[in-house]
Amino acid sequence: MSSPKSLPLTKEELKDIESTLINIVKGEVNYLIKNRAGAYFDSYNNKANDVDLVTEIDKKVENIIRDALTFKYPAYGFIGEESYVKGESQLGTDKFWCVDPIDGTTNFVHGYPMSCCSIALVENGFPVVGVVSNPSLGQIFHASKGNGAFLNSEAINILPRQLILQKSLVAFEGGAERTEGPDGNFDAKMATLKSLLSDKGAHIHGVRCTGSAALNMCYVSMGLFDAYWECGVNSWDVAAGACILVEAGGILVGGMPQDWRIPLDNRCYLAVRGGSNPEEQRWFVEAFWSHVKGRISY
Numbered sequence: 001m002s003s004p005k006s007l008p009l010t011k012e013e014l015k016d017i018e019s020t021l022i023n024i025v026k027g028e029v030n031y032l033i034k035n036r037a038g039a040y041f042d043s044y045n046n047k048a049n050d051v052d053l054v055t056e057i058d059k060k061v062e063n064i065i066r067d068a069l070t071f072k073y074p075a076y077g078f079i080g081e082e083s084y085v086k087g088e089s090q091l092g093t094d095k096f097w098c099v100d101p102i103d104g105t106t107n108f109v110h111g112y113p114m115s116c117c118s119i120a121l122v123e124n125g126f127p128v129v130g131v132v133s134n135p136s137l138g139q140i141f142h143a144s145k146g147n148g149a150f151l152n153s154e155a156i157n158i159l160p161r162q163l164i165l166q167k168s169l170v171a172f173e174g175g176a177e178r179t180e181g182p183d184g185n186f187d188a189k190m191a192t193l194k195s196l197l198s199d200k201g202a203h204i205h206g207v208r209c210t211g212s213a214a215l216n217m218c219y220v221s222m223g224l225f226d227a228y229w230e231c232g233v234n235s236w237d238v239a240a241g242a243c244i245l246v247e248a249g250g251i252l253v254g255g256m257p258q259d260w261r262i263p264l265d266n267r268c269y270l271a272v273r274g275g276s277n278p279e280e281q282r283w284f285v286e287a288f289w290s291h292v293k294g295r296i297s298y
Contacts, residue, residue, distance in 0.1 A: 014129055014144035021119050021131040022142055024068050029061055029117050030135035038111020058082050061101035069097050081236045095123050098239040104212030118214040120239035130243030132214045141218040141244050149221055149247035156248045158223035158275030165202050165287040168226035171216040172207040175232040188294030195291040202291050217241025220271045221248040231255050231268035231296045238269055249274020251281050257289040267298040
């Protein structure tokens, strides 16, 4: 018999958790990410291939976060990128932490200042608290359900402006899986990119790659990007950013056509900024989906 779900957290409880997460990242977590980026590591290994790296610092940061969270909130589950075991680790159904200790590990290894720590609290399948910290740029994005979204404690408010696909700036990543041919998704992703950029397609203003899913989500939340599309990322890459996005007036849907309602571990996502009304966001999503080529699955 399954255990009953606990009561939903109040806005006040969520805000308190948000503050706790900010304090966690402000300590040793931020220090390690900022000061060890680009350093030589005797021990790093490949996750999937030579463009998906994991350093010893990833593991150390995850352990710091896990220890702090399980000490203060022992009843909540924990999913972390470095401790996740495919086929064994399961996303919880009540409350659990969803953590990427260093999102943008390749950037981190190269010393490129676009790596961050991402921590989310997920309740009943959706992130209700999110903190994303990029210490190299001095940015801490944070939000909790019903309490708004913030950058360094200043409210994120996007000034209203048109949301049109042709005039958009879109975040896009090649990802770690780059298998050409029918055994991979790379060809479909590149065909989608071509359709978005081409003068015979959407002819959007441009694409940008930060190398970090969590930061892409946050920059959409701020309105720096109009949208972010990626397939192949995991729940810990987008969980915190999803909370921040929604609290800033944005929406998160599936990256494949007609995927309006998706689970957190959908693997394929389209984030669209706020500063527009729901009808305009819907038009944008449908216009974007019309340029997705093929069916991408993981």
